[in-house]
Amino acid sequence: MSTELIIAIIITIAGAATPILLAALGELVVEKSGVLNLGVEGMMLIGAVITVAVTLTTGNHLLAVVCAALAASLSSLIFGVLTLTLSANQVATGLALTILGTGFSALFGQPYTGKDVPLLRSPFPPELATDPIWRVLFGYSPLVYFALIMVVVVWWFLQKTRAGLILRAVGENDLSAHSIGYPVIGIRYLAVAFGGAMAGIAGSCFPLFLTPQWVERLTTGRGWIALALVVFAAWRPFRLLAGAYFFGLMMIFEIYAKTNSAFRVLPSEFWAALPYLATVLVLVLISLRREGSTAAPACLGKPFVATG
Amino acid sequence: MQLRLEKRSQPSQLLRVVTPIAAVLLTMVLGAIVFTLLGYDGVGAVREIFISPLVNSYKWQDLAVKAAPLIIIAVGLAISYRANVWNIGAEGQYIIGAVVGTGVGLATNSMTGWWIMPLMMLAGAAGGAAYAAVPAFLRVRFRVNEILTTLMLTYVSVYVLNYLVFGPWKSPTSMGQPQTVMFSADQSLPYIIPGTIVQLNAPIAIVVALVAWLVFSRFVFGFQIRVVGAAPHAARYGGFSADRTVWLALLISGGLAGFAGVLEAMGPFGRLVPQFPTNYGFTAIIVAFLGRLHPIGVILAGLIVALSFVGGEMAQISIKLPFAAVGIFQAMMLFLLLASDLLVRYRLRVVRPGEVPA
Numbered sequence: 001m002s003t004e005l006i007i008a009i010i011i012t013i014a015g016a017a018t019p020i021l022l023a024a025l026g027e028l029v030v031e032k033s034g035v036l037n038l039g040v041e042g043m044m045l046i047g048a049v050i051t052v053a054v055t056l057t058t059g060n061h062l063l064a065v066v067c068a069a070l071a072a073s074l075s076s077l078i079f080g081v082l083t084l085t086l087s088a089n090q091v092a093t094g095l096a097l098t099i100l101g102t103g104f105s106a107l108f109g110q111p112y113t114g115k116d117v118p119l120l121r122s123p124f125p126p127e128l129a130t131d132p133i134w135r136v137l138f139g140y141s142p143l144v145y146f147a148l149i150m151v152v153v154v155w156w157f158l159q160k161t162r163a164g165l166i167l168r169a170v171g172e173n174d175l176s177a178h179s180i181g182y183p184v185i186g187i188r189y190l191a192v193a194f195g196g197a198m199a200g201i202a203g204s205c206f207p208l209f210l211t212p213q214w215v216e217r218l219t220t221g222r223g224w225i226a227l228a229l230v231v232f233a234a235w236r237p238f239r240l241l242a243g244a245y246f247f248g249l250m251m252i253f254e255i256y257a258k259t260n261s262a263f264r265v266l267p268s269e270f271w272a273a274l275p276y277l278a279t280v281l282v283l284v285l286i287s288l289r290r291e292g293s294t295a296a297p298a299c300l301g302k303p304f305v306a307t308g
Numbered sequence: 309m310q311l312r313l314e315k316r317s318q319p320s321q322l323l324r325v326v327t328p329i330a331a332v333l334l335t336m337v338l339g340a341i342v343f344t345l346l347g348y349d350g351v352g353a354v355r356e357i358f359i360s361p362l363v364n365s366y367k368w369q370d371l372a373v374k375a376a377p378l379i380i381i382a383v384g385l386a387i388s389y390r391a392n393v394w395n396i397g398a399e400g401q402y403i404i405g406a407v408v409g410t411g412v413g414l415a416t417n418s419m420t421g422w423w424i425m426p427l428m429m430l431a432g433a434a435g436g437a438a439y440a441a442v443p444a445f446l447r448v449r450f451r452v453n454e455i456l457t458t459l460m461l462t463y464v465s466v467y468v469l470n471y472l473v474f475g476p477w478k479s480p481t482s483m484g485q486p487q488t489v490m491f492s493a494d495q496s497l498p499y500i501i502p503g504t505i506v507q508l509n510a511p512i513a514i515v516v517a518l519v520a521w522l523v524f525s526r527f528v529f530g531f532q533i534r535v536v537g538a539a540p541h542a543a544r545y546g547g548f549s550a551d552r553t554v555w556l557a558l559l560i561s562g563g564l565a566g567f568a569g570v571l572e573a574m575g576p577f578g579r580l581v582p583q584f585p586t587n588y589g590f591t592a593i594i595v596a597f598l599g600r601l602h603p604i605g606v607i608l609a610g611l612i613v614a615l616s617f618v619g620g621e622m623a624q625i626s627i628k629l630p631f632a633a634v635g636i637f638q639a640m641m642l643f644l645l646l647a648s649d650l651l652v653r654y655r656l657r658v659v660r661p662g663e664v665p666a
Contacts, residue, residue, distance in 0.1 A: 088647060091394055093643070107635075216632075267475065273464045276461070284446060
């Protein structure tokens with residue numbers, strides 16, 4: 001394999017890993033606060049379609065990403081009102097959010113279907129990325145770097161700040177946190193809104209550098225893989241990073257299987273199904289490793305109703 | 309004066325029945341407003357989607373066609389969700405059921421006999437159950453969350469279907485089209501009302517729901533599912549195995565989804581094509597909840613959701629409303645229903661200042 005090819009592969013992996021990483025980081029914070037939001041896929045679709053619309057009408061990529069984050073965050077608040085204020089079932093409400101996001105994005109995206117979205121390229125001067133070695137460092141879309149920075153930010157927030165400690169306390173023991181005087185519901189609202197924003201930015205990745213056109217269900221289940229990744233990473237940001245890039249690797253097989261004859265030993269559908277199969281396999285492997293106890297926040301998925 | 313929520317000692321049975329109806333009515337009101345704000349003819353959308361199919365009697369047959377698979381799948385999901393087993397991959401089990409049933413169909417395509425049709429149906433149900441057995445095994449043996457595995461396998465099932473219809477199962481006479489051969493007369497569901505498109509799957513769906521109702525309300529097994537779902541600890545003392553409940557919930561829901569899949573292949577489709585996955589498996593989740601996880605409720609909910617599909621197709625033509633709007637209406641229904649759950653479990657009470665809350 002030539003250096004050129006290896007570098008091309010690395011860049012493809014990073015691209016494929018980024019939306020999963022972003023969405024999973026958001027969901028990690030949500031779950032750390034004790035809430036399970038299964039609406040990630042729907043919120044990603046909302047983010048993706050808003051990105052397409054804003055980019056095509058204004059040409060401003062940054063504005064598009066901000067709008068995507070806001071719209072997805074707003075949609076996550078519907079989930080928040082239902083599960084946190086009205087203590088509805090989190091699993092069912094999350095599913096409803098995904099159904100809503102799928103429907104909304106299909107409706108809203110219709111006028112933009114098939115139009116080319118201008119790519120969001122590397123923020124560095126192109127001279128830096130002409131040499132293949134430098135391209136490994138400078139050749140990515142800004143969102144790839146943003147995702148890497150957010151890994152550190154989320155880790156720092158959860159482990160090193162007081163606010164992060166409170167958030168984890170709310171997820172581990174909501175009753176105690178409430179009795180000390182922390183606003184359990186308020187904190188969970190903030191976490192859910194953050195998770196929504198991150199899912200929205202994750203959705204932005206698809207039109208901006210992965211598949212620069214709108215089609216229905218553009219995110220093809222990546223939001224669900226992000227949910228699995230949080231379990232896989234045992235709710236730790238840096239393991240999330242490793243996991244996301246592993247899934248990125250699984251995903252590029254499909255791309256290379258189309259052009260490279262070495263992959264023809266198995267049908268192309270197998271390579272396309274590989275990330276999903278790998279997800280199942282990985283979930284089994286981690287459950288083998290972590291016998292008995294789980295790393296999940298103790299209050300995950302349980303509604304909290306303040307008494308007294 | 310302020311409002312307080314007070315937990316009811318018993319969930320209100322009346323409200324359990326009334327709230328789904330209220331959720332549908334509220335969806336119509338809210339939907340009209342939302343779609344008007346989005347720049348569509350909101351009132352027209354609601355009229356076309358929820359009313360027109362009912363007043364046009366020739367559309368009733370479409371309702372039966374669309375409701376049948378939804379009801380069959382949702383009955384299984386209702387059983388599964390009652391046991392707190394979250395099978396959300398019914399779409400995948402539905403596809404694999406159709407695939408396995410079609411496999412039998414292709415092997416028997418040139419044969420004749422009354423036995424072929426039941427054999428295909430059985431194969432479809434077995435295929436769906438086997439596909440759901442994977443998450444069941446992984447949950448029981450390795451404690452792997454079934455939400456994620458059932459869903460991942462749904463994506464895999466689409467590739468299995470594509471591989472077969474683009475590859476080994478492609479009909480030699482299809483002129484390059486990715487599709488299997490047509491099922492023979494002995495492999496196709498008969499029409500039960502002459503001159504309509506209503507096939508055998510419609511009455512089958514009603515029978516499935518009634519049988520489920522009977523089993524659920526009368527036998528120990530139904531009791532076990534409900535107890536394990538509602539009170540896992542008590543169930544363990546009662547000697548009910550949580551693992552066995554997981555197996556039963558997934559095998560039943562998977563089997564019914566697979567059964568619905570093969571019926572759809574033998575009925576409306578008549579062959580396997582890449583367009584076979586139509587999200588019935590996902591929509592059935594809404595049907596199960598809207599039907600309050602009760603087989604009879606599921607029949608009514610299946611008809612209402614089928615109504616939105618048929619009406620959505622009509623609105624596409626009559627008022628140029630994109631079909632995707634139907635998904636939004638369906639999501640709204642589910643949201644409003646879930647929100648109304650609060651009223652089933654809690655009572656709203658006005659507390660005046662100075663009064664000590666009970």
